[in-house]
Amino acid sequence: MTVAAAKACDYFWIPFKTDCEELLGRFQLTDSVRYETFAAIWRSMDFSSVFYGITTHQERRAFTRLVFATVYDYFLPPYNFQIRAGALYTLYGLYHAQLSLPKEKIWIALKDWVHIQKFVSDALSCQHLDVVYVYRKLESDKVFFYTTMPKQLTFDAKRRFLNKDVNEEFQDRSARVAELVNTDTLEEIGNVQGHYERIKLSLPASSSISVTLVNLTAKLLECALEFQQWQGKNAAAKNKDSGAKAKKSTQQTESSLRADLLSSIKSKSYGHLSKASKSRRHRQVEMDTSGSGTDHVQDCTTSRRSRPPSLSARTRQNLGKKGSGGSDERTQHWLLSSMEEDKTAMKRSQQRSRFKW
Template sequence: MAFTTGLKSDCETLLCRFQKTDSVRYEEFAALWREMNFSSIFYGKMGDLEKNNFTQEALTLACQYILPPYSFQIRVGGLYLLYGLYHSQLCQPKQKIRIALKDWDDLISFQQDLLHAHHYDAAFIFRKLRAVKAFHYTAMPKLLYYRTKKKIGQEAVKEEFREKPNNINEVLSTDVLEEVMNIHEHYQQMKCLISADRTQPDKALSLIKEEFVINLKNIALEHQQWWMNKTRPHLKMEKESESEASKDREEGTSFESEGSERARRLAQIKSKSYTHLAQASKSRRHRQVKMDSSESGSDREGVKKGRGRGRKRSKTCDVKTRKDLLSSRGNKVITKETSIGRPSMPVITEEEDSSSGEGTSSPEKKRARH
């Protein structure tokens, strides 16, 4: 559409200002968004159909900035731009972001890079868009119509936003360095063959420095490491964490050696203390059971004897015992069985005591009359 040309220039202006901040924080982008009042692009007088088409074109335009070959910072800015456009649109229901199947793998790897680099604000924005189901998964990035060209033309990428290629790594790759090392070794062997001393070449044949190839290899490896740390900082953080973990392990080995000796000594002391425990617990229990059984038998015999004597004494009870029984009225008498497993005797109340007293006095009166 004709009005998407101005929208593209506005998006590039916003991303250029975000690139100058040299940051990927959402706070910086939100400040630029509010400063440019970028959400007002949807406030024009448009009908429903025109509004839907314009929103879909804006989302499609912003979606291309989160895909390669743009740099990492521009891709993060494009993600923030896509988030702002999706939530500031005026369409009901909201227009979704078309994502082709071939581009989804790039987005997933981009999300992993954000998490590894600890850019949690950008990772949260991407997860938020997935949570609200803002993406529409399609087979093609643009909608196809009948009798249209199958080949979709690629739009020109701004060179400032493109990720800068690493030409040094392309020229001096690992294979090239190995080949140079092999050529240099063969060159040294040939000089030794044509020299007088076969063990080492003559000084007249030393046209280059001997350490040239080694220095070239070291410089190329250092540059590759620097480029890797710059483009993918999460790999650098992982290596630093691994080095710190190795240092902690080295320091922990000394402490573990001392702790292992102390633990071994404590284990020996415990084993000695447990081996000297008394083993006569069963015999003691057996003796205790026998004593209890003997005591219980003597108690039973005493109870039987007490019952027989009580019967004889009840027949020969005199007047003094009757007076003692009568004087003990009002008190509670509790008797217990001493035999094992038998319940205790019930409590004798005053009424039962009086009735028992009256029952015992009647036969004595009869004897006194006789």
């Protein structure tokens, strides 16, 4: 991605995110997860025209990647089921409305695979077949591109922290039950229940009429308390798992620090050793036996296994000896096996003159 394409993406990112949240907000007001309802909102907003206006092929492709990455964030937790279904429908519409050829694929990170599969299984168990069909359709068309990261990595800090804020209106509030079943609500339900019981007593067939529970207020309060206890247990279990993972990571960090410390100590110790040069490795150590404390060094030297003399040393030792008469008879290297009486053999034969044309 060039610098111009990156700047264009940064310029169009905020307006597109605003339009995307407007689309999902309208879909949330319908209290439905049907694709027919979403398609009506899509057509009324003419959302497929977001790709118009970009002329160059490179900027169009970069903008398509940015669009998929922005909508992909709403397809994951902590957003509620309806917003995630709307994000899936949005990805489906944007993929078929894009102008890039060949079509850009939707990046899915491997770390998010568990959340996506759980979302599809929940939709199937709740009989939301529209959601399941759209996901299976995208999967069969090989639209998804499974990657390590959901978007392309960059070293620019300004572009790295884009799209980090979470819209609280689209989230699942954990205290929704507590907000619904509060003191005022229970009091109002109790008043309506008492008024209903008084009207029922005034009827002649009051004993045979049983539309609501007699202790409806107590039942609602009991259910709310059970849900809060279950939610607290789940939160405690998650905190315990995260604490165990943090403790394990801390132990791994300590072991890695210990290993790094040992390796640094070893490297320093090996670095102080002086290495002998190649010319001095095969020399015998000359010992000075005049001083004290040399016996131990001499014993260590004699105990060391002596190397046999080299071929040149053995040749000089066997053929380079002085004669019995005291004269230095040097051995000719070109004639090693001649007899001393053969004087003619000590002379070299004259080399033949080369033939001249």
